[in-house]
Each structure stands twice: as C-alpha cells, then as structure tokens.
Amino acid sequence: MAITEKAFGQINGQDITRYTLMNDKGFQVSCLDYGCIITEILAPDRDGLLENVVLGFDTWEEYGSNPHYFGAVVGRFAGRIQEGAFTIEGTNYQLARNSNGQHLHGGPSGFHSVVWKAEAIETENESIIEFTHFSPDGEEGFPGNLTMTVRYIVKHDENQLAISYFAKSDKTTLFNVTNHSYFNLSGNFKRSILDHQLTIPSNHYAQLNEDMLPTGKLVPVVEDPLFDFRKGRTIREGSDSQHPQIELVGGGYDHPFLLENAQPVIELKDVESGRGLQVETTEPAVVLYTANHIGGPYSFKGVAAQSQLGLCLETQGMPDSIHHPHFPSAILTPQETFESRTVYKFT
Numbered sequence: 001m002a003i004t005e006k007a008f009g010q011i012n013g014q015d016i017t018r019y020t021l022m023n024d025k026g027f028q029v030s031c032l033d034y035g036c037i038i039t040e041i042l043a044p045d046r047d048g049l050l051e052n053v054v055l056g057f058d059t060w061e062e063y064g065s066n067p068h069y070f071g072a073v074v075g076r077f078a079g080r081i082q083e084g085a086f087t088i089e090g091t092n093y094q095l096a097r098n099s100n101g102q103h104l105h106g107g108p109s110g111f112h113s114v115v116w117k118a119e120a121i122e123t124e125n126e127s128i129i130e131f132t133h134f135s136p137d138g139e140e141g142f143p144g145n146l147t148m149t150v151r152y153i154v155k156h157d158e159n160q161l162a163i164s165y166f167a168k169s170d171k172t173t174l175f176n177v178t179n180h181s182y183f184n185l186s187g188n189f190k191r192s193i194l195d196h197q198l199t200i201p202s203n204h205y206a207q208l209n210e211d212m213l214p215t216g217k218l219v220p221v222v223e224d225p226l227f228d229f230r231k232g233r234t235i236r237e238g239s240d241s242q243h244p245q246i247e248l249v250g251g252g253y254d255h256p257f258l259l260e261n262a263q264p265v266i267e268l269k270d271v272e273s274g275r276g277l278q279v280e281t282t283e284p285a286v287v288l289y290t291a292n293h294i295g296g297p298y299s300f301k302g303v304a305a306q307s308q309l310g311l312c313l314e315t316q317g318m319p320d321s322i323h324h325p326h327f328p329s330a331i332l333t334p335q336e337t338f339e340s341r342t343v344y345k346f347t
Contacts (some may be wrong), residue, residue: 001156027154041181044159053184053185068182073150076173088331111133126154127154137171148166161344162343176317206218232269283342
C-alpha cells in the first residue's frame, strides 16, 4: 500500500499536488488538492486488466476552469437553487446566479475552485487523503463561518473508495455537498455509457421544469417506466426515447431520485468489460446525470470529448430543497455537525 505525491501545477502562486493511493491489488485513486478533484481511478475488468473508469485529464492546463466539474467536490450547495435566493430565520440571502439565472454548485468560487489543505494518513488497513477548507461567513453569499473536511479512503485489501464529509457552521446555513465524478466502466473510455446497466432503488424521481429546477412534484417511477431503475435498465432505453423530461435535459438524464431505503445500494454494470460499481450512501438522494452537454473541442487522455461518455451518480440532498418543504431539509444549524459518507465499491 502506498500514497505518492506529485506536483501538478500552480494557480495564483499556489502549488497544486496530485496524490495517488494504491492498494495491495493495484487499485488506484488519484486526486488533487485543488477542488478535491478525482483525476483517475484504475479498476480491474473481469480479466484483472486495470484501466481508468472516471473522466479526467493528465495536465493542469486541461482542467482550465473545469466548467463541467469533472471529479470535483461541489458545494456549499450541490445542485440548483431557484434564482440563487433563499430565506433562513427571517434573513434573505442572495447567491450567484451562475447557471441561466439560477445558482449552481456553490457558485463560481465554490469548493470545486479552491486549493484545500491536504494531509496523507496511513493506518493499518487504510490509506487516507484528508482535505480541509475554511469558508468564511458570506463567501459566495452563504451565511456562517464553515469548516469542511473531506476524506478519500482506500482500503488495503478492497477495491473501493469511501468519501466522508464533515462540516460545521457557526450560523444557520444551507448546505449540500457531493462529488461530481463521471464514471465510465468500459475502461479508458472505449465506449459511451449508453449500454451501461443501472439500478437505483428509488420509488420517486423529481420532475424538472424548463429551468432545470424541481417543480416540487415527486413522480412515482411505477407510473413512468423510463425512470424506473429498480430492476435495472440501460441508459440507452431512456436517451433514445422522446420522453419530455429526457428531451428537456438534452437527451438523457439529469434528475434527482429519492433514496427511501435505509441502506440504498446503487449498481452500475458494463457487461462487455465485466466491471461493476456499487454505491452505498447515507444521503437521501442521488442525481443521475448522463453528461448530456460535455461535448467539445477537447479530449480525455486522447479520447475525444463527447456527450454521454460518462455518468455522474451525485449522492446528495435534493436540489432547491429550501423552496420545497416536503423535500429532505438541507439546513445546517450551529448545534449540528454535518456528516455524510458514500462508498464506491468496484467489482
């Protein structure tokens, strides 16, 4: 088991470091102290061949402004907030309206765009990178001095990545955090994710409006078969349809699913490579995003960027929950410590 460090670039005079955690089986996770970005995960196929299963770049320059949040931790609020405005305890707050008039993923200077303090930790059974960040009161418009810790944990004898989040604020605030990695289990992006099989143990998804915000309606998936992933289905079945909700987001999915089970397990499979991914989380929801808008004049490690080359399983609270009282609350009080954990197990 080993943790290695390598210089990756600089921003505003600050060094950026890439950390790689490798276990006894060769499974590897590489990440940056900038935005806690996961740049690479090497996982074995059915024959033991290790290949990369997340979209990422080899150089700092390629990340640029990272408009699609590749691999990053996003916050203080993951997802959209209507017009970037909310009220807590009688006080009105205004955030950046950085996505077609709505607030998205913590704003331009959110968690994804700062250099975190990083510490490498070795225990008897695990290798850990612990990232910490202090977000002052009023940063991006959010109330409260907030201290944040993110831990990436790789076990010595299991091909899994656990992500633990901890946060504390000295004022009542709005808080919702996730990791925005794009998975592709084919290995080194040989194929799109359209034929990946996905299982989500969810009975309801959130209907979206034309601003990509939840309308507040939670649609039973039993009434909407293309959103019923309880027994597994391919992404292609939905993306090839003319379903109004699928067309609304660009010919795929970008929808929150409620996770009602006590211990939900999300499963993603690529039959051709034999790779599988099981995701367990303490979060109340997952946003399935099938990368409907990531095409462009760039490439991932030599593979041309194209829409639906990866998919995100953003375990988090519900977007815009502050405006929908029947959604799980994302309000964090000074009396509470936010704790969350998501485990990605590769099989």
